[in-house]
Amino acid sequence: MTKNRLLNIAVVICKTLKITYILAFIATTFIFIHIQTNNSQYADKILSFNSTTNKSTSVLPFHYTSTNKWKEGTSLKDEEVYTTTKITTFSLYIIYLKYVLILILIYFCANEFQSIVQTTKRYKPFLKNNVKSFRRIGKYLIIYYVLTSYSIIHYQEGGFSTLSLSLGPLILILISFIMAEIFKEGNALMEENELTV
């Protein structure tokens, strides 16, 4: 496979991802509005969690889930507490904003990666802008990691929280910052080469 064909495929993938995220954003917004306007349709949608606290033994991936009911000792079943309709409005807005922010961050990551690939296609990969792009991707992934690792949902009669730490995004963050440093060195070499007469 030639270099340009591979890069063209990467650009197409980035563009497809961007379109997908825009559509996902629209779908999320639609679902968010629909939950609030047509609340009755979601009355039977039960979100089942393990009421018991579970903890994995290995360091990473680490997963911790906790559920609790505000009125302890009452005979409320999980099915009565953890329904979509009983999520508090504030919690619903937080969930919506969180997912929208995640979609925006992944969109920005795809956008930055596309610009890096396009400069590589023009045989000028070691530009200062690409160094900045890799650093930005790293920063976006840090925010993404924070947003995706912790989740909390408040219900009218209970709450659910989860902490999930995985190794994948951490490796991606590390790779982004290492790539930024490599491209920074490449940029210094390119400038030196260009200014050699």
Add this chain to the structure above:
Amino acid sequence: MPIVINLDVMLAKRKMRSKELAEIIGITTANLSILKSGKAKAVRFSTLEAICKALECQPADILEYIEG
């Protein structure tokens, strides 16, 4: 940088234009301009040799070290 390029002085002494020199030594006028303005980070021995040959001078006539 404390290294100063005195190419302008030598060109004036030899009554030669930059474009003419660039053509003789086989580099672009843009690169010669980088060299003249002191923006260059390195000079190839082959370029220096060609400049000295074209201007009939020594490397020391073109390059000068000024402290400070």
